[in-house]
Amino acid sequence: MMKRVWRISDASHTEAILQRFSENYRKHSWCYTIARASANTLWVRGLAGGAASSQPAWSQVFALFADRWSHADSLVKQDLRERVSHLRDELLACSGDAEKIERILADRGVLLFRRYADGSAVVELLKQLKSSPQLALQAFDWRRRQLDYWTPMTAEEYSKAIVVAGRLKNVDLAAELFKEASNKQLKSTSLYNALMTAYMFNGLAVKCQSVFRDLKREATCTPTIVTYNILISVFGRLMLIDHMEATLREINDLNICPNVSTYNNLIAGYITAWMWDDVENTYRIMKAGGLIPDLATHLLMLRGYAHSGKLDKMEEIYELVKGHVDQYGIPLIRSMICAYSKSSDVNKVQKIEELMRLIPKDDYRPWLNVILICLYAKEDLLDEMENSINEAFKRNTSVTTVGVMRCIISSYFRNNAVDELANFVSRAECAGWKICRSLYHCKMVMYASQRRLIEMEQVLGEMDNVNLDCSKKTFWILLKAYTTWGEKDKLHQVLGMMCKHGYGIPTNG
Numbered sequence: 001m002m003k004r005v006w007r008i009s010d011a012s013h014t015e016a017i018l019q020r021f022s023e024n025y026r027k028h029s030w031c032y033t034i035a036r037a038s039a040n041t042l043w044v045r046g047l048a049g050g051a052a053s054s055q056p057a058w059s060q061v062f063a064l065f066a067d068r069w070s071h072a073d074s075l076v077k078q079d080l081r082e083r084v085s086h087l088r089d090e091l092l093a094c095s096g097d098a099e100k101i102e103r104i105l106a107d108r109g110v111l112l113f114r115r116y117a118d119g120s121a122v123v124e125l126l127k128q129l130k131s132s133p134q135l136a137l138q139a140f141d142w143r144r145r146q147l148d149y150w151t152p153m154t155a156e157e158y159s160k161a162i163v164v165a166g167r168l169k170n171v172d173l174a175a176e177l178f179k180e181a182s183n184k185q186l187k188s189t190s191l192y193n194a195l196m197t198a199y200m201f202n203g204l205a206v207k208c209q210s211v212f213r214d215l216k217r218e219a220t221c222t223p224t225i226v227t228y229n230i231l232i233s234v235f236g237r238l239m240l241i242d243h244m245e246a247t248l249r250e251i252n253d254l255n256i257c258p259n260v261s262t263y264n265n266l267i268a269g270y271i272t273a274w275m276w277d278d279v280e281n282t283y284r285i286m287k288a289g290g291l292i293p294d295l296a297t298h299l300l301m302l303r304g305y306a307h308s309g310k311l312d313k314m315e316e317i318y319e320l321v322k323g324h325v326d327q328y329g330i331p332l333i334r335s336m337i338c339a340y341s342k343s344s345d346v347n348k349v350q351k352i353e354e355l356m357r358l359i360p361k362d363d364y365r366p367w368l369n370v371i372l373i374c375l376y377a378k379e380d381l382l383d384e385m386e387n388s389i390n391e392a393f394k395r396n397t398s399v400t401t402v403g404v405m406r407c408i409i410s411s412y413f414r415n416n417a418v419d420e421l422a423n424f425v426s427r428a429e430c431a432g433w434k435i436c437r438s439l440y441h442c443k444m445v446m447y448a449s450q451r452r453l454i455e456m457e458q459v460l461g462e463m464d465n466v467n468l469d470c471s472k473k474t475f476w477i478l479l480k481a482y483t484t485w486g487e488k489d490k491l492h493q494v495l496g497m498m499c500k501h502g503y504g505i506p507t508n509g
Contacts, residue, residue, distance in 0.1 A: 083112055084124045095135050105142045113147055119154035126160045133164050137173075140164070155186040159194035166198025171207075174198035189221045193230060200234040205243075208234045225251070229261045236269020244269050260286075260294050267300045276308040295324060299332065306335040311343055326358050333358055334368055341375050349379055366397040370404060377411035382420070385411055389424065399433045409442045418446035425462075435466050441477060448481035456481060472503045479506065 087108050094100035112121050122143055129136035140161045144153060158181035165174040178195045181187070192215040199208040212231060215223055228251050235244035248266065251258060263286040270278040283301055286293060293301075298321045305314035314336065318325065325332050333355050340348040340355075352375065369392050376385035385408070392399070399405060405428075412421035425439050440463050447456035456478075460470065475498045482491040495505055 080116065080120060080124055081128075084121055084128055087112060088125060088128045091129070091135060091139065092132060095132060098138070101135070101138055102142055105139060106146070109139075109143070110147065113143060114151050117151050119157040122157045123160050126157075126164055133168050136164050137161065137168070153181070153184065153186070155181060155188040155191050158186060159188075159190045162191070162194035163197050166194075166201040169202055171198055171202050171204065187218060187221060189215065189224055189227065192218070192221060193224075193226050196227065196230045196234075200230055200237070203234070203238060205234050205238055205240065225256050225259055225262060228256065229259075229265050232262065232265040232269065236265055236272055239269070239273045241269065241273050241275070260291055260297065263291065264294075264296050264300060267297065267304070271300060271304045271307065274307070276304065276310075279304045279308075295321060299325070299329065302329075302332055303335055306332070306339040309339055309342060311339060311345060314339060330359055330363060334365065337368065338371060341371050349375065349381070364391075364395060366392070366395070369395075369397060370399060373399075374404060374407045377407045380411055380414055382411060382415050382417060386420065386424075393427060393431055396431070398431060399428075402434055402436050402438070405434050405436060406438050409439055413442055413446060416446065416449075418443060418450065418452075421446065429466060435468070437463070437468055437471060437474070440468065441473060444474070444477045444481070448477065448484070451485055453481060453485065453487065470497075470501075472498075472501075475501070475503060 087104070090104050090108065091101055094104060115121065122140065125139055126136045129139065140157070143157070158177055162174045162177050165171070165177065174195060175198075178191060181191055192211055196208045196211045199205075199211065208231065212223070212227065215221055215227065228247055231247045232244050235241070235247065244266070251262070263282055266282050267279055270276075270282065279301070283293070283297070286297070298317055302314060302317045302321065302325070305311075305317060318336070321329075337352050337355050340352050345351065352372075356372075369388055372388045373385055373392065376382075376388060389408070391397075408424065409421060412418070412424070421443055425443065428439070429435060440459050444456045444459050447453070447459070460474075463470070463474075475494055478494045479491065479498075482488075482494060499505060
């Protein structure tokens with residue numbers, strides 16, 4: 001593998017670039033504010049015809065109409081969303097029935113799409129059908145076939161459809177739509193960004209870079225910060241940190257100001273690569289630069305702190321986004337449970353149980369249930385452990401690792417619960433769980449400690465039934481039991497068997 005030539009040599013170099021971004025952001029924000037104020041002043045002065053005394057009045061009039069225009073624009077957008085939402089609901093009600101969908105689009109869609117000839121209605125419909133991407137593409141395809149002659153397609157409509165196709169893993173369709181739009185002379189930066197996004201969703205870094213190079217060669221389009229954000233995201237998803245940081249350097253060289261999404265994609269990339277120091281540095285510099293972390297930033301940091309086991313910081317971020325996570329962030333809740341299970345927090349059982357109550361009963365995950373089994377086993381909470389074991393048996397979950405099985409039997413041993421252990425071993429055999437000698441040796445030791453020698457000897461038959469031969473440790477357990485309880489005849493038999501198997505006679509035998 002190539003040496004990391006393009007990687008920004010170390011954390012301090014990366015931090016310096018991010019710090020420069022922060023300073024540029026503050027400077028550009030200040031310049032923009034001044035420039036905007038100056039432009040407004042010149043516009044008002046032009047209207048006033050140079051009459052200084054009338055400037056305050058004109059300024060007030062301008063502000064009044066500006067507010068009204070903004071309000072009117074908001075009402076228009078709200079009206080569009082409501083009209084589209086009615087069409088969306090009708091389409092969702094007929095999802096899966098192609099004929100009904102086409103009929104609804106013909107009856108309701110024609111007037112709506114023609115009313116918004118700029119394509120905004122179609123774009124809004126695709127946006128509102130995000131949870132039903134297949135239906136979204138059906139609606140787009142109908143619009144493309146039926147109305148393109150009367151109301152020509154726009155670049156934004158194609159861009160949105162290309163992204164939807166990418167989410168459906170249909171990169172061929174995404175490329176086809178891009179080519180179709182290009183042939184109609186609809187090339188735009190947003191169209192290139194859409195195709196790059198489609199390739200990003202599918203982990204096609206090489207194709208994404210190829211589209212990026214095509215964009216840079218295009219005379220009428222130029223890459224924007226959105227373009228670079230997509231590149232950073234695709235490299236981060238594939239843990240190509242060298243490429244991600246090279247893209248960051250290119251943004252810096254071009255004096256393009258990063259936005260919140262830029263930092264979010266950097267943080268996501270570092271989390272994927274488990275580079276915790278870089279995660280925290282990026283987050284810190286982002287805040288220092290005047291950019292306000294959004295919900296996505298906090299959710300990323302929550303996941304990062306959970307994976308890195310930094311519980312104090314994890315809990316601090318959780319308090320900021322608790323309402324959202326409790327309702328929508330089930331995967332993050334599972335990550336927090338994993339973090340607590342690995343920690344030494346004295347209240348971790350209580351905290352985990354509080355989080356478990358937020359997960360719906362039907363949202364079962366086998367691996368999470370196994371974590372609970374091990375948690376309760378290590379804490380010697382026998383009833384809770386058995387409840388989780390019963391849940392695993394009920395849902396046909398199979399444990400296939402020796403470590404988990406030993407964790408379970410150790411808890412039974414510490415609680416001196418040999419009958420419960422015997423029941424568990426029997427059920428584990430039938431359910432196809434991992435079978436190892438430790439299960440049977442533990443039973444033998446516990447039976448022997450209670451002088452239940454007949455049951456101890458029956459365990460040897462159970463081992464034979466699952467094709468487990470007696471090992472040296474098996475004989476030592478028998479030897480210890482018979483010695484303790486004075487069973488001399490059986491003791492001599494065991495010594496003979498040990499000699500037969502080549503284990504020799506213990507020096508204190």
